[in-house]
Amino acid sequence: MLTAERDKLFALLGNADERGATAFVLDLFEDGTPPEDLLLDLVAPVQVKVGDFWATNRWSVAQEHAATHISERVVAALSARTPVSPTRGHVVVSCMDGEWHALAARLVAEVLRLRGWRTTFLGASVPAAHLVSYLHQEGPDAVALSCALPVRLPHAHRMVETCQRTGVPVLVGGSGFGPGGRWARVLGAAGWAPGAREAAELLERRWPPEEPPRAQLDHLVDDEYPTLVKRREELIEIALAALREEFPAMANYAERQVEATIEDLGHLADFLAAAVYVQDSLLFTDFLAWMTAILDARHMPPTSLIVPMRAYWQALYDFPRARGHLEAGLSLAQS
Structure with missing residues (x-):
């Protein structure tokens, strides 16, 4: 079509x-x-x-x-x-705090508007406190939250949890919640939709849910995730040193190339932390598959991913869950 x-x-x-x-x-x-x-x-x-x-x-x-x-x-x-004159209830549509990819959420808001909902689109990167204040003021029938990148899931969990405390059921969408919305359920969202049409149909037929799901995050009782986040800069430095040892030509990198490498190492650490948060290696391996395609387009060898993952694995000797995700990533990268 x-x-x-x-x-x-x-x-x-x-x-x-x-x-x-x-x-x-x-x-x-x-x-x-x-x-x-x-x-x-x-x-x-x-x-x-x-x-x-x-x-x-x-x-x-x-x-x-x-x-x-x-x-x-x-x-x-x-x-x-x-x-279109509204004939249905009120839905607030917003992006997660730190989520700047707003077009998909805007499309959801427009489709709901065309189908008769009164929609309020708040745009990109709405701080949780401001969103909650708005929900208290307006009392909508639902809030729809968009997340394009799984690395934002820890923030998404806080926003879902905070919104639900206002009594407003939360519908989520976007590729950030994984295939089939698997991480939406982990975070305890009341509903998930893969696209705008499905979101509209969900709101029309089965909303609000009779029994909101419970977040499946009992593994967060340990301190592995917050400690991993605190060690982010240290991990980047360790991985950068390992790459320089493996690729001596990096000594001739321009400043822009060094900055791009550090940014990529930061992404690697962030997606690892997100995988630890939801306790799912698929989050990390999906990112690696995407990153492999990016590096291939830059004509970079796959070892540029393997080397930092090994460095992270060695540094995180007392992080069993992070190590498990790294082992899944190494298995994928070396296959």
Whole structure:
């Protein structure tokens, strides 16, 4: 569906043609394409392709930012053309604190609005305290929280827990909650939806849930997660030293290359910590599979992941759960 139109819109985004992209989508709407289809079958998959082009080094960060901005402008223009009087309850849609990927959440808010819900979209990276204050003031029927990256799950847990204390049931979505929403259940969210259509159907048919789930985080009684977070900078330094020993050519790295390496090592530590938080190696190995593709696009050898993982494993001799996730990662990287 809309395959040719996706190619056209992607080309317009690639040329940073905001006027052309907006006119193209609005013309499709005027020709009879339902606005929900334009949002979810055109804008959303094209935005996924934008992310893929950035991840595989075919587009720069600047190109990705420009394209995302235009996609947001297209959604806003389509929203202005499709006024709908609310006939259902009130849903607040927000991104997690620290979550800056807001377009997916905006699409959810727009689809719910088109289906008759009164929606309030709070945007990217909403601090938990401010969100809770807003929920107390407004008393919505549900709050929908978006999380694109699993590394934000510890923050997501705090936000889910804090929102539920206000008496407002929490619906979550986004790839950050893992395949099938497996980590949404771990965090105790009242509901999970893989996309905007599913979120709308869940709210229409089975909301609120009769028995909210209980968070499955009993393993956090130990101090492995908080101690691992405290040791983040130390781990990065250890791994950087191991990489320099393995790759003497790093002595000639420009400052930008060193900074990029440190950033990647930080991601590795952060995803390891998130895996420890939810006690699931899949979170870590999925990140490694994605990172392997990124490094391949940069023409970097797979040992650039294996070396820091070994360094982390040796340094974390008294962290059994972290070591277990690292062993799963090493097994994947060496296969």
